[in-house]
Amino acid sequence: MTGIGKWVRPIALWAATAAAASAEPEAVKIYGSEAVRDEIVVRSTTDIELLEPLLRAFAASAPQSLVRYEQWNSNPLYADAARACRTGANAADLVISSAVDQQVKLVNDGCAQPHWPVADEPGTGPVANWRNEVFGITVEPAVIVYNSDFVTFDEAPMSRFDIIDLLRPTESRFAGRVATYDIQASGLGYLFAFLDSQQATTFGSMIEAFARAGAVATCCSAEIIDGVADGRYLIAYNVLGSYALNRAETADNLVVVAPSDYTLILRRAALIPKDAGNPAGAAQLLDFILSAEGRRLLAEKHLFVDVGNAEEGGVDVPLATGAAVREIPLSPVLLVGLDRQKRAAFIDLWRSTFRRD
Amino acid sequence: MPRRRYSLTTRLVLSIAAVFAIGGGAVSYAAFAYGQRAAQASFDQLLIGAARQISRSVTPSNGILVTDLPVSAFELLSLAPEDRIVYGVFDSDRGFVTGYPDVVPSEGDTTFETREIEGEPFRIAQVVRPFAERDYGGSAVVLVGQTLRARQKMAAEITRNAMIAAGSFGILLSVLAALAVRAAFAPLRKIERQIQGRSAKDLNPLDLDVPREVESLVAALDRFILRLRRQIDVMQGFIADASHQIRTPIAALRAQADLAAEETDPAALRRIAERISTRSVNLSRLTDQLLTHALIIHRADAFDLAALDLRQVAVQVAEEFDHDQLADASHLELDLPEDAVPCQGDMLSLVEACKNLVANALRHGEPPITLRVGMEGGRPFIAVRDLGDGIPEADWAGAAKRYSRSSGVSPESAGLGLAIVASVARAHRGRLLFARPDGGGFEVRMEFQGGA
Numbered sequence: 001m002t003g004i005g006k007w008v009r010p011i012a013l014w015a016a017t018a019a020a021a022s023a024e025p026e027a028v029k030i031y032g033s034e035a036v037r038d039e040i041v042v043r044s045t046t047d048i049e050l051l052e053p054l055l056r057a058f059a060a061s062a063p064q065s066l067v068r069y070e071q072w073n074s075n076p077l078y079a080d081a082a083r084a085c086r087t088g089a090n091a092a093d094l095v096i097s098s099a100v101d102q103q104v105k106l107v108n109d110g111c112a113q114p115h116w117p118v119a120d121e122p123g124t125g126p127v128a129n130w131r132n133e134v135f136g137i138t139v140e141p142a143v144i145v146y147n148s149d150f151v152t153f154d155e156a157p158m159s160r161f162d163i164i165d166l167l168r169p170t171e172s173r174f175a176g177r178v179a180t181y182d183i184q185a186s187g188l189g190y191l192f193a194f195l196d197s198q199q200a201t202t203f204g205s206m207i208e209a210f211a212r213a214g215a216v217a218t219c220c221s222a223e224i225i226d227g228v229a230d231g232r233y234l235i236a237y238n239v240l241g242s243y244a245l246n247r248a249e250t251a252d253n254l255v256v257v258a259p260s261d262y263t264l265i266l267r268r269a270a271l272i273p274k275d276a277g278n279p280a281g282a283a284q285l286l287d288f289i290l291s292a293e294g295r296r297l298l299a300e301k302h303l304f305v306d307v308g309n310a311e312e313g314g315v316d317v318p319l320a321t322g323a324a325v326r327e328i329p330l331s332p333v334l335l336v337g338l339d340r341q342k343r344a345a346f347i348d349l350w351r352s353t354f355r356r357d
Numbered sequence: 358m359p360r361r362r363y364s365l366t367t368r369l370v371l372s373i374a375a376v377f378a379i380g381g382g383a384v385s386y387a388a389f390a391y392g393q394r395a396a397q398a399s400f401d402q403l404l405i406g407a408a409r410q411i412s413r414s415v416t417p418s419n420g421i422l423v424t425d426l427p428v429s430a431f432e433l434l435s436l437a438p439e440d441r442i443v444y445g446v447f448d449s450d451r452g453f454v455t456g457y458p459d460v461v462p463s464e465g466d467t468t469f470e471t472r473e474i475e476g477e478p479f480r481i482a483q484v485v486r487p488f489a490e491r492d493y494g495g496s497a498v499v500l501v502g503q504t505l506r507a508r509q510k511m512a513a514e515i516t517r518n519a520m521i522a523a524g525s526f527g528i529l530l531s532v533l534a535a536l537a538v539r540a541a542f543a544p545l546r547k548i549e550r551q552i553q554g555r556s557a558k559d560l561n562p563l564d565l566d567v568p569r570e571v572e573s574l575v576a577a578l579d580r581f582i583l584r585l586r587r588q589i590d591v592m593q594g595f596i597a598d599a600s601h602q603i604r605t606p607i608a609a610l611r612a613q614a615d616l617a618a619e620e621t622d623p624a625a626l627r628r629i630a631e632r633i634s635t636r637s638v639n640l641s642r643l644t645d646q647l648l649t650h651a652l653i654i655h656r657a658d659a660f661d662l663a664a665l666d667l668r669q670v671a672v673q674v675a676e677e678f679d680h681d682q683l684a685d686a687s688h689l690e691l692d693l694p695e696d697a698v699p700c701q702g703d704m705l706s707l708v709e710a711c712k713n714l715v716a717n718a719l720r721h722g723e724p725p726i727t728l729r730v731g732m733e734g735g736r737p738f739i740a741v742r743d744l745g746d747g748i749p750e751a752d753w754a755g756a757a758k759r760y761s762r763s764s765g766v767s768p769e770s771a772g773l774g775l776a777i778v779a780s781v782a783r784a785h786r787g788r789l790l791f792a793r794p795d796g797g798g799f800e801v802r803m804e805f806q807g808g809a
Contacts, residue, residue, distance in 0.1 A: 108441045110475040131439050198428055332442045333431040341455040342426045 136267025417493030449495025747799025
């Protein structure tokens with residue numbers, strides 16, 4: 001029988017990792033003139049180069065503003081934002097994270113301030129938001145990626161069932177060469193896995209198949225996608241479509257598939273912390289991101305994917321129907337996955353399945 | 358100082374507006390209270406539902422509680438889409454199990470409470486689930502709370518809808534009330550139109566079919582018109598009488614004056630002057646009587662009967678004779694009973710009538726003249742008696758008529774005097790009687806209705 005120790009330990013472990021992860025950005029870049037004093041501090045999990053066109057365009061359109069862009073990992077970013085919320089000190093002006101459950105929790109805990117986006121150009125549609133405090137700024141599918149050098153189109157998985165079938169044979173050549181996020185290290189990986197567990201009964205058979213075939217759980221989108229491009233992994237599951245599509249622009253052998261049984265759509269979430277030093281600047285930047293121009297610049301870097309339509313550049317997104325698209329709502333329902341006992345149980349289940357390399 | 362007058366419509370509009378304002382206020386308050394209560398009740402159900410679901414997901418394991426937080430509970434809570442959520446699971450010793458550690462169970466046995474958390478009010482539901490397991494004998498306390506946005510929105514919505522309904526109803530009622538007021542005033546306008554459309558000489562009663570409430574008004578108007586007509590009749594009659602009666606003596610005076618103008622004999626002239634003087638005195642008396650008559654017949658329709666004592670009338674008559682009549686007023690005697698003789702009447706008219714009778718008696722009768730007051734057969738009366746022959750019985754029936762032939766228009770005529778007295782008696786719903794008393798002489802008597 002599973003003892004209590006086993007329930008509790010992962011929490012401690014997770015907490016330790018979160019604390020150990022340095023409360024510092026991985027990278028920092030400044031946009032705009034250093035001469036101006038109107039600084040907007042953006043703390044984000046998004047890779048700098050993906051947002052660069054947008055930030056440059058913003059800096060050009062708002063010459064009085066200086067954007068200090070800090071790239072963070074999701075868990076340390078959440079820890080930092082929660083700390084800033086508690087102490088009121090050194091808060092960012094805008095926090096953007098792909099771990100939308102953590103963003104929702106920040107709002108639920110009263111750490112964000114409301115913003116009413118300017119009704120802008122037609123065609124941008126309604127803004128996804130909760131309480132006008134957290135806004136979905138991107139459209140990014142969770143996808144399957146495979147290497148077409150080693151996987152033929154015929155055997156390529158188009159859905160979760162296909163992956164289960166591929167892994168079923170005992171002597172499957174996919175054994176040990178299927179990768180997915182390490183849900184303990186990646187807030188986004190945890191979110192995707194947790195939502196999978198709620199979406200379909202396939203989840204049980206899937207992690208069973210993963211376990212049998214010795215699937216690899218590893219950190220970070222870039223590492224996983226590079227591994228597939230290299231041929232180290234044949235298939236990656238539940239990676240973020242935006243990163244995969246960007247990498248596929250240079251790696252011809254990388255094929256991106258939106259699962260046809262259902263595709264989770266992530267809307268990267270932005271919020272203005274309640275103690276932001278420059279909320280007006282943050283609001284201005286947020287409005288720019290939500291504008292038609294902002295969306296165009298995001299789409300350039302595959303952060304605003306028109307799911308269901310074939311992309312330019314030969315990238316294959318063979319989505320079956322619109323009904324298979326499941327947008328992750330910005331709603332307090334996401335809090336369930338962050339419950340300490342729920343999370344502990346889920347991670348425990350995951351850990352018992354994957355061996356850590 | 359002129360009084361401010363409001364039209365009936367204004368009054369009605371004001372009172373209806375007041376009713377609506379009070380009613381509207383009451384309805385608004387009721388709607389507000391109901392909205393609050395309904396929203397509170399609905400969302401409290403949500404909270405308790407979520408809390409129960411969570412409590413079902415709590416299981417004891419190795420002596421401690423483990424919660425497998427159900428997504429459905431949070432989906433239930435997100436029916437209040439804009440509200441922040443807090444939750445907490447605690448064991449029987451209030452030890453923290455999961456959720457928000459700060460949301461501790463309250464000490465009491467409360468199910469719902471409102472708490473301020475981080476500057477925003479939360480409604481919190483608390484559910485206790487007892488366990489009787491081998492390794493866990495306590496209970497789990499589950500708290501679920503939400504901010505109040507959805508409640509407030511719903512309450513506002515309910516209130517607003519109720520107000521819109523009440524407002525529309527109010528407008529409808531106002532229109533109906535306006536129509537009702539118009540309909541209610543229709544008879545008044547009908548009366549107005551009838552009166553306005555009449556010729557100046559038309560003094561017939563109003564011929565209108567009106568509601569009961571206005572009937573009394575129409576009846577009063579009719580009575581008024583009738584009185585007006587009677588008075589106009591009386592005036593016309595009087596003017597006809599007066600002109601007839603005054604024209605003759607004036608013509609005689611002129612004839613005498615013409616004679617005087619041509620007379621040269623001083624002795625004849627003096628005789629003529631004497632005649633002119635006598636006729637002038639008589640004419641003056643006639644004029645007096647006519648004016649008195651005019652006054653009294655004018656009053657007859659106008660005065661209000663008041664309770665009085667006939668003895669007072671007699672005393673007043675005697676006093677007035679003392680003051681301004683001739684020396685032979687000493688011939689007037691009063692015959693008054695010990696007790697009051699109550700009667701409904703108008704003092705002035707009665708006094709004038711009696712003065713007339715006394716004057717007639719002084720002029721035509723034989724002293725002593727007695728002014729009598731008393732009760733006979735339950736009827737109060739006042740009478741003047743003298744020892745003269747009075748009016749012959751044959752003339753009694755016509756004596757009270759105005760300028761009756763029998764009394765003629767001679768300067769000494771008493772005809773007009775009796776006519777005045779008769780009309781005063783009639784105005785008092787009484788009558789004028791003549792009698793020959795046992796001791797001889799003549800008596801004129803005004804007899805009134807008894808039981809006053």
